Amino acid sequence: MSFTDNARIPSRFNLSNILSQMSTGMAIFHGPEYIVELANEAILRYWNLNQVDVLEKPAFDVLIRRGETKPDAHELQKIIDDVYHTGNRAVVNEAFAVLPVENAACDFYFNLTFDAVRDENGDINGIMCLMNDITESVQVRKKLEAAEKKKSLALDAGLIGTWDFNLLDNTVELDDRCRELFNMPPQEHISPLDFWKYINEKDHANVTAAVSASLDPLQRADYTLEYRVGSEEGKIRWIRNKGKGYFNGTIPYRFVGTAQDVTEEHRLKDEQEKLLRLVDNSVELMSLLGTNNINSYINKAGMELLGFDTMEQVLRTPISELHLKEDFEKVSANVITSLQDKGRWSGQMNVRNLKSGEVIPVYNNTVRIDDPATGEILAFGAVMRDMRQELAAQQSLLESERKYRQLTNELEERVDERTVELRNANYNLSRSNRYLEQFAYIASHDLQEPLRKIRIFSDLIIENSSDGELVEKYISKINVASERMSSLVKELLNYSRLSSLQHTFETVDLSAVLTHVLTDCELVIKEKNAVIQTCSLPVIYGVSSQLYQLFLNLLSNALKFSEIPPVVSITCSEVYGRDIIGGELIDPDIRYIHLIFKDNGIGVSTDLFEKIFIIFTRGTSDPKFTGTGIGLAVCKKVVENHRGYIDVESEVGKGTSFHVYLPLKQ
Incomplete structure (x- = not known):
């Protein structure tokens, strides 16, 4: 291509017609000052300039005015200088520029190509610049990279591993965390059949059924399953798997999912079930009362004492119905006030059986349960002892005393002997009462343990609840509190492991x-x-x-x-x-x-x-x-x-x- 004085004008005219039709930005810079000789409409649009602004002007004066670029105008000049002096093509991929669009600064990305332009003698007398807008593809790629990074961070934060079964070539891809969860060597090649040896034999049937349902083209069920890994005593690990099968028509070609260690959840669940059995099998009434004056949990002995048939009844019955009117007024005035002010209340009260209407005397030991972080009142835990037999014995004793007094005048010595016996009986009974009170105090004190019972009660409420929003809101608070306390339990477990586990130095x-x-x-x-x-x-x-x-x-x-x-x-x-x-x-x-x-x-x-x-x-x-x-x-x-x-x-x-x-x- 020649830029002699005789050929310049017709060449520019012919090239302008051609260049104006191109979607790729193109410009020609002449001479060592890189005077803009030609610039098509596409490149002018990128620069947001017109022909008058750029023609017959040094290219770098134009570029410097265009705002932020990477490489910047000075770096670009070095690149173009090298092309001008060596004749070697230069390519700059994903060059960045901030350009004005409708009075706003926008980010753009371009692929730039710089070629030397030679005259009829083969001497370099200019530079041809091609400018291809790749902004959309770069932005799409960056979004994909950001999404992939977010996914990776989320998996890492959740201690989650990933697995990918290619059913066409019978291969398995596992990330490092997944291999760690399954106790697999880091570099060992694993096939789908090899995978089974890492799953506990007791769970093979369940895993087979779940995988078959996910890869059945008629079912295409979501794969959600918890099973054990390992077989040696003390090395069992529970893994929660979630995955999905992908199909080409009716042919499954890929099975992808995640794996997460839930061993601690299973251990806590087992502990909760043990505590629940202990509470449910207690012979005394044990309950959890919400701040809305409705019990969220009552054990079996308590339900029988109060005449409840189902937990649904418990969740919709206010405590006012469990007392006579005059008794509930005393509860409101004394018991609830003392709990709110002092955090505990102990004493005798009357409750009412809903079925029979019988008024039953009980000895109540109740403590307030607070949120350890905020001090907010969460619930009231109560242990109540049925006093009917005890009071009947006391009544019998009083009756005996009355009869003995009638004989005083007739048999003074005998009365004296009986009086001594009664005093001894009263002393023993009083001592028995003190022991019972101490026992009740200890039992109520145990309710202040790290709120593990709250979590047990919450599970039962969620399984059986049919009440409205107030109960659900209360359940949510219980769960939040139990999670907070679970953190404390984990810290205690970590502390205990420092003593119980053997570590290699x-x-x-x-x-x-x-x-x-x-x-x-x-x-x-x-x-x-x-x-x-x-x-x-x-x-x-x-x-x-x-x-x-x-x-x-x-x-x-x-x-x-x-x-x-x-x-x-x-x-x-x-x-x-x-x-x-x-x-x-x-x-x-x-x-x-x-x-x-x-x-x-x-x-x-x-x-x-x-x-x-x-x-x-x-x-x-x-x-x-x-x-x-x-x-x-x-x-x-x-x-x-x-x-x-x-x-x-x-x-x-x-x-x-x-x-x-x-x-x-x-």
Whole structure:
């Protein structure tokens, strides 16, 4: 292509006609100044300019005015300069530009091609630029990438693995988490038939039936099933699988789904069933009363005592119907008021059997159940003892006393003897009553255990409920409370595992552990404007997961218990055991690392130095600082598992230092 003076005008005219019909943006830059000689309508539209704005002007003056680009105008000039001087084609894929469209700045992506333009002698005298708009395809790809990333993050957050059976070539694809759930070697090739050896034999029939229903073209059922993995005692794992079959006509060609470990759910469910059997088989009435004055649960003995046939009756019967009018007025005035103010009430009251109308005296021991996080009243738990036989015995005793008094004048000595007998009987009865009251107190106290019963009661309510919105709302609150308390139970389980599980000691890089903890706490550190000062830490023998928990708990406490931006320093030195004061497990002849976690927080009172390492003991009663009182107990257990020693040095209002001594070798 020539750009001589004689050929330029007709060439531009002919090319303009051709270029104006092209959907691809095209322009020709002439000479080393890259003067715009030609620009078709497509490229002018991209630039949002007209012919007058660009023709006979340096190309880079035009590009610099177009706003943000990547590569920018200077980088593009380097690329074009290289084409101009070497003649080599240059291609820039997915070049980014922010261009004005209807008075708004919009993102665009282009594939750019730059070719040298030569005259009739073969000398380079210009550049041809092709500009192809790929914005839509790039945006679609980015959306797909973002969606895939979100899916991956969601699966990872939910500890969910994925599996994919290709039924045409008889292959299986499993992600790393899925292989971990099924105890499969990371790189082992797995076929559909191999998969069965990882499933517990007792569940083969159920799995076969569920898979067959999903891959049957007539049923095409959703695959939802829980089954066991493994067969060795103590290594059984429950897996929840959800999946779906895909069909080409009536031929299944793919079976895809997810797997999730639900072993803990099954364990808790078993525990709940045991507790439920215990409660249901109690000979005393046990109930859970909502704040709406309707019982959400009554055990079998209680339903029989009050004349209920079904749980549906319980859920729609207000407690006012379980008392005579005058008795309910006393309950409202005394019992409910005491529960709301003091949290408990014990004493005798009357209840009414709905079937027979009989008024039954009971000894009631009731406690208020609060949300541990908010203090909101959730329910009232009650244990009631039927006193009919006891009162009948007392009445018989009173009758006997009356008869004895009638004989006083006739048989004085005999009356004296009977009086002694009656006194002894009264004493024994009184002592019996005290024992019964103590037993009732203990029974009611057990209702304040980590609210596991609430979850049991909630399951029964949901299974049998036919009441309206108030009951459903209350059920929801019960479930939320039980989930919160479940978290506490899990923390206790983690604490107990520190004692019950055997861990293999291995080399642990404490600097890597600290880096992991700092990464996990990054958001909290930023939110609290904290300053963390660290040093290089050694490699020791230990249990990596436990040492991570130790560092995490100590750093979390330093960040949490501070009223000013925290400044936390972590230092390390080596000492011999003989130089350590305290610690029953310390060996005087070996070397230890001495870690100091020092903060500028609220500090700990000296009278709590020994107590804060005891489970459920908190370093402060200030409600601004929440906690379960388990964290430092876990720290002590971890240190003791490593045959080390942990101590505290603190002053209220001036910060706290935790001294941790860990042996370099076990």
